[in-house]
Amino acid sequence: MQRNPVSKLLLFGATGDLSRRMLLPSLYGLHADGLLPHGLTITGSARSDMDDAGFRDLANKALDEFLPADRKNEGALKSFLERLVFQAVDLSDPSTFKPLADKIGDVSGGLAIYLSTAPSLFESAVKGLESVGLAGDTVRIALEKPLGYDLASSRHINDTVATVFPETRIFRIDHYLGKETVQNILALRFGNSFFEPVWNARGIDNIQITIAEKVGLEERAGYYDGAGALRDMVANHILQLVALVAMEPPAHFDKDAVRDEKAKVFRSLRLIAPEETPNVTVTGQYSSGASGGEIVKSYTDELGKPSNTETFVAIKAHVDNWRWQGVPFYLRTGKRMASRQSEIAIQFKPVPHSMFQGRGGLLQPNVLVIRLQPEEYVQMLVMAKEPGLDREGIRLREVPLNLSMDAEFAGSRRRIAYERLLLDLIEGDQTLFVRRDEVEAQWTWIDAIRAGWDANGTKPKSYASGTWGPSAAIALTERDGVTWQDD
Structure with a gap:
């Protein structure tokens, strides 16, 4: 990939929680490892009335709080803080942009926003x-989600940005795509010859994708109650995982080939008709219960008012193409669940004939x-024979073959997802960013589900905090003879 690094970076929302927890520590990590371009300046901006020294102090405190102890280096910290400057901007006040442009100065060397x-x-x-010359050919812009709440609002946002920035200079962020293990899905699929012959409807029975959280609303009440689990998690993170699992092999690892194949998956998602919605979707909302050894409040008690917003959703989805015809994709996400985990479980079809059946040996389908x-790990569940002389019959047992990323790459530092994404933004690589046609195909599918919920008057079912969601989510898979892959 030809890199085209910029010389300046502008962070809007630089004093916010995302910046303090993720963006500033990520940029420091890149700086400490010598990966940022020499002389790159980082301009922070927010409504706060703050000078350069104040922003550097805020960044220093954020790094002290959120950096691991082994990453703190006084010399690196000092030189990183010297890159930082600040200019207050009220985005709703056009007059505040001119001082920002003056602060940033010449952008002929490239600016990433x-x-x-x-x-x-x-x-x-x-x-x-x-209006102040900060959107020309040398400027690229990254957009943090949410990018709308349905297809119409997403199109409005994309149309608005497109009046100033062409698609080649727009970087839409889904931070899941920056995770090492997510990128490893591509390495696992397309770097190993033994998976491809069975990675299809002939070899796979079903696919499960779970993103489960133990937390409740935390500080996100205002956003979350207007969004819900479907928009918050399924519309971006989960559907991106579906695409990586289901996509055809790209010809190259670049922004066009990879995103072309992902977009084909989204366009192949079977739209769920209103009459089918009650049969293939489940919604829930957490009630009070025990989580992490503590008694926690219900969603409405945390929110402080009644609400029909779903905090849990499970969906039986299908990708209608040659490779995946008839293979169900079971998708599940929720808050206040039994454990915090994000995983993909690929259940392969059983062997066509068991030679062990007459001797008491019971087989289970393989699961990846x-x-x-x-x-972060990859685990293959395979059948093995238990030791013994087998006078009472053959005993077979499911055993795991484990690849622990932490153990195998113990000498390599595990990076924050935002480190990869920020570096790609600075260098101009769009491969791990989401293209407009992907976003709109995702929303088309999501909107059909919400229309079905509205048509059926669907209300979320209550589930106790600290559990795996409503019992209807278990029935969703068990009707097909499938069990969720829980810890």
Whole structure:
């Protein structure tokens, strides 16, 4: 990939939680490892009335709080903070953009802008940037989700940004795509010859994708109650995982080939008709219960008002193409669940004939588990014979073949997903960023589900905090003779 690094980086929302927890530590990590371009300046911006020294102090405190102890280096910290400057901007006030342009100065060497703000401010932000010469051919922009709440609002946002920035200079972020284990899905599929012959409807029975959280609302009440689990998690993270699992082999590892194949998957998702919605989707909302050894409140008690927002959703989906015809994709996400885990479970079809059946040997289908968090590993569940003389019959048992990323790559530092994405933004590589046609195909599928819920008057079923969601989610798979892959 031909790299085209910029000389300047602009962070909108630089004093916010995402910046303090993720962006500034990620940029420091890249700086400490000598990966940032020499002389790259980082301009922070927010509504806060702050000078350069104040921003450096804020960044220093954030790094002290969120950096691992073994990553703190006084020399690296000092030189990193010297890269930082600050200029206050009110995105809704056009007059505040001129001082920003003066602060940044010449952008002929390239400027990357990271827009971590409410989508309602995107239009005024891009218009303001354009008005002061910060949107020309040498400028690229990254957009932090959410990018709308349905197809219409997403199109409005994309149309707004597209009036100023062409698609080749827009970087839409889904931070899951920056995770090492997510990228390893591609290495696992397309770097090993033994998977491809069975990675299809002839070899795979079903696929399960789970993103389970133990937390409740935390500080996200305002956003989350207007979004719900379907928009918050399925519309981006989970569907991106579906695409990586289901896509055809790209010819090259580049922004066009990879994203072309992902977009084909999204366009192949079977739209769920209103009459089918009650049969293939389950919604839930957590009630009070025990989580992490503590008694926790219900969603509505945390929110402080009644709500029909779903905090859990399970879906039986299908990808209608040659490779995946008839293979169900079971998708599940929720808050206040039994454990925190993100994983993909690929259940292969059983062997066509068991030679052990007459001797008491029972076979289970092979399962490939790709765990994304909290641990990162790939595990293959295979059948093996238990030791013994077999006078009472042959005993077979499922045993795991484990590849622990932490153990196998113990000498390599595990990077924050945002490190990879920020470096790719700075260098101009769009491969791990989401293209407009992907976003719109995702929303088309999501909107059909929500229309089905509205048509059927669907209300979320209650489930106790600390469990795996409503009992209807278990029935969703067990009707097909499938069991969720739980810990």
